[in-house]
Amino acid sequence: MSIPPFDTLSTPNVIEPFDYEDVLAELIADAQQRLVAAGIEWDVGMLETDPVVIVLQGFAAREMLLRARINDAARANLLAFAAGSDLDHLAAFYDVARLADETDDRLRTRTRLTIMGRSAGGPEERYRAVVLGVSTRIRDVAIWREVTDPTVRVSVLTTEGDGEADAALLAAVQTALERPDIRVVSDRFVVSSAVQQAVDVTMTVRLEATASASILTDLPDLIAADWLTESLLGLDLTHSWLIAHAMRAGVTRVEVVSPTGDIEVDSTKAIALGTITIIDGGRGR
Template sequence: MIDLQTLAPPSVVETLAFETILAQGKADFADRMRPHLPGIDDILKLESDPVVKLLESFALRELLFRARVNDASRAHLLAFASGADLDQLAAMFGVERMADESDDRFRVRLQLRIAAMGAQGTREYYEYKALTASPLVRAVRATQSAPGKVLVMLWVVDAAQAQAVRELVNSALNADDARMLGVVLTVAVAEPHVINITARITRTSSAPGNLPQLMRQRLAAAFADMGILAGTVARSYITTLLHVDGVHAVEFPDDAAPAVTTTIAAGEYPALGVVQLIDAGVVA
């Protein structure tokens, strides 16, 4: 599946600048008036001149109009569409937003639906069906464990409901209008791969008093946004997360918390474990 964030900016969306539009307006107006008013260039240098104010008003209205055109263009692109615009795009492929589903999750399901339209049995098909079966499925990974065997691994948001969600997804994938004949299908729930963090933090002189809380909040938010089933989590990424405003340096006294590279095996997902933040004082 294409990572929409890696795509180049669309050509249809114009880069806007008020000063550029104003300069273009002044140049056009000066060209038209110069034969009749030779001193127009000097007049346009006066910020208080009524003609300049009119041109500024024109430039602002032109800027707002072009911005509206940009917004309308983005609304038709999957990478930028949101809210009702995204709903309209999805409707063309027979996909409806689930209750309280975020734009990001809905966008992933729509991409999977488009990719799965070629034929049943693709990875995207199984993943789309699983995500659509329950909003508690945060992420899903379908693999061919052996010829004729498909393993669908689920990352369930609420561990207490994991087995109920697994049964729901299993029923959806084994329905008469969904199941591929001749395929042994297994649905399983992924297990957390806990990543513990022990970090020695050197503060700047302007560090806020709630610095540890800010760091913990950023770590929690980042892990909450992760959607990987199998892959790696690099220590360098953890370091980046810990470098909030007020942090001068980050050191890890325990090479295993976290490891340089934490491998998330098939059937696992990354989970934030014990976080120990050691205050190393203020930078000298």
């Protein structure tokens, strides 16, 4: 079961939009009705130096602060919006505790997986939540079975280096999944790193006549950094991706020498970029 992103949901009705000018207009209209009822004539069109208008402006400003605080309180009780200690308390209701240095987004994801894993839709979501709860070093995880085999395969992608998981982290994941309160009796786990191959890349790059030669030196690090910002599980390494990310300011042409074709991976694996070699393709348009 995939997790629909929060941004596909409409804004909750409990979070009320408001505008200062609208609030002030409502207060002025109410004040006018009350004054008329008391037999007091008051010209709404008077200057803003009118004492009544000045007082109502103060009330409008205070009401804006009050409405904003109510909206903040409403957000604090919604998983999509809760942050900081409010999110900690919301997650604790589902027996989820923040890891050291864990971001709000990651804790929010684990909490949602834990909730889903308690339903009939589990235990894939439950197992994902357990793995992500092992360490903030874990960036993503894939959980799947092959046919009717009771073996549960776990593919771990890390936040470090090229994403490859080391033996100690894989062992920690295995231990967490094998806990009696986590493992379904018939399940057996095979835990491995999502990154199982590193691909060396060679590209020929042509520069504009006035472009700095340092571009050729900088490109390997820039491309490698861009790759790590992607959602790597299941991401194919394609010539089009490499060319798009090598086309920086000052670059006029990029030709991928190797790999000779696109490299495809399934949704449970990730590719690591190995050595990136840039060949000087000369100058020109």
